[in-house]
Amino acid sequence: MTGPAETMNLSDEKLLAYIDGELDVSESTALSDEIERNPSARERLARLKNGGRPFAEAFDAMLAAAPDDKLQAMFAGLVAQTSGGQGQGQADDETIVPFRQRTQPQAPRAKGAPLWRMAAAAVLLAAVFTGGLISGGVLNKPQQVAEAEASGWREAAARYVALFSRETLEGMPASSSERLANLTKAEKELGLKLSVSRLEDPDLDFRGTQLLTFAGKPLAQVAYLYDGQKPVALCIIATENASAPLAAEKRQGLNVVHWVEGGYGYMVLGDVPEEELNRIAERFRTEFS
Amino acid sequence: MAVSNISERRRAVETGLPPLLKNLWRYGMVLTGDPDMANELVQATCLRALERCEQFEPGTQLIRWTYTILSSIWKNELRSRSVRQGQGHVDAEIALVTDGIAEMNTNILARQVLKEVEELPEGQREAVFLVYGEGLAYREAAEVLDVPVGTVMSRLAAARSKLAGMKDQGDHLLPAE
Known part of the structure; x- marks a missing residue:
């Protein structure tokens, strides 16, 4: 493999490979023989040594400083975000960009951990998503839809709703008292009268x-099942925008009908036929006008 | 068959990554010297790993595969953002000894070593971390970094030469706490 010792390349790199045990036995x-004969090599070897x-020990100290809870939460969010459903396959840029933006404070988490500056929409959405599946308990807490690009709240809400499944909605609180409590909370934050009768639809x-x-800004999301299986959501947010009539669009593979009235932006969305959604939206528009 | 294969890979990535997140964060810290950037880098890396899980070969080392992703995202996408305008000099901002480490009463020697490593240029710092911190062989480190083995070797040799010089000059060279 290696030539005679006298022609051997005695570079620092080679000497370091020797120190680090990267050479095979014959090399x-x-x-080793060559170093014996070569004072300059000996000197450089000593210097490299x-x-x-104790690098490994030093780097281990960094390992202990890693914010593992946050990393685990972040990862759980990414797993939910990228697994199945319609939220899958978003472009890297699209999903990475918002994370950098500073997000608004959220309600204290159970563990009391400080808000992670990079808290991502996906993480929080996933918390809702999985929480809904498991217990429904997390759904009671105000959550956060991170700021998306200027196209705004409809896109963020659509992404959110696209993560929903029938199972998620079934995990939501079933007792009327819990539902009422959530409704009251949303009503208070939003400053808009939200009663069960207003929110019901045949x-x-x-x-x-x-x-x-x-x-x-507070964003109320009212969740429904259409036809016993398709999640439909009515989302309401306060806005300074001027009133605007019903308009249809498609986001995240969902049909969306949105309008602005009396200082609030509304949208109804779901994987249901556009004409059905229009009818539902029209009913809510009348109810809230 | 392809489908089950992909779901198998997906599962390997999903279940394999959680215990490695701390290691990824540490690599992120070595590169960025900034906890927030490290978080972001880990997040971007995990997202990429999940999206490209079909490229992961079960049975091979997940940590090295994800290190490769992390290294590439840093070099190709995120690093340019962290470099200040003008005479941007990433290395000047590196701080491996974070508050967390300071608080933890880490032994003085470990902190001193990290302070010295902070002084190294990025390429050397990274090679030192992968080979001496993570215990990768030269060749493995070269694969992670996507550079020839010789490059890893020369970075390591340069790093150790510089560190030897720091030792010669004694502790006064270490940055003040």
């Missing part, structure tokens, strides 16, 4: 209300 033996440190099975925030 190592040959080099002198540049050694074609929709009312599943509950959640309070989210978008860009620091």
Whole structure:
């Protein structure tokens, strides 16, 4: 493998490989002999050895300083975000960009951990998502939809709703007292009268209300099941925008009908036929006008 | 068959990554010297790993695969953002000894070593971390960094030469706490 010792390359790199045990036995033996004969090599070898440190121990101290809770929460969020459903396959840029933006304070978490500056929409959404599946308990807490790009709250809400499944909605609080408590909370934060009678629709099975925030503003999300299986949401947010009539669009593979009235932006969305959604939206528009 | 294969890979990534997040964060810290940037880098890395889980070969080392992703995201996407305008000099902002480490009463020697490592240029710091911190072989480190083995070797040699010089000059060279 290696030539005669006298032609051996005695670079620092080679000497370091010798120190680090990266040479095979024959190379190592040959080099060892050469070092014996070569004072300059000995000197450089000593210097390189002198540049050694207990690196592994030092780096271990960093490991202990890692914010593991936050990292685990972040990862759980990414897993939910990228697994199945319609939230899948978003472009990297699209999903990474919002995370950098500073987000608004959220309600204290159970563990009392300080708000992670990079708290991502996905993480929080996933907390709702999985919480809903497991216990429904997390759904009671105000959550946060991170600030998306200027296209705004409708896109953020659509992404959020796209993560919903029938199972998620079934996990929402079933007791009327819990539902009422959530409704009252949303009503208070939003400053808009939200009663069960206003929110009911003959074609929709009312599943509950959640309070989210978008860009620091409260965002109420009322969840329904259409046809016993399709999640439909009515989202309401305070806005300074001028009133605007019903308009339809598609986001995240969902049909969306949105309008602005009396200082509030509304949207109804779900994977249901556009004409059905229009009818539902029209009914809510009348109810809230 | 392809489907089950992908779901198998997905599962390997999903279940394999949680215990490695701290290691990824540490690598992120070594590169960025900034806890927030490290968080972001880990997040971007995990997202990429999940999205490309079909490229992961079960049975191979997940940590090295994700280190490769992290290294590439840092170099190709995130680093440019962290470099200040003008005479941007990433290395000047590196701080491996974070508050967390300071609070933890980490032994003085470990802190001193990290302070010295902070002084190294990024490429050397990273090579030192992968080879001496993570115990990767030269060749493995070269794969993570996507550079020839010789490059890893010369970075390590340069790093150790510099560290030897620091030792010669004694403790006064260490930055003040």
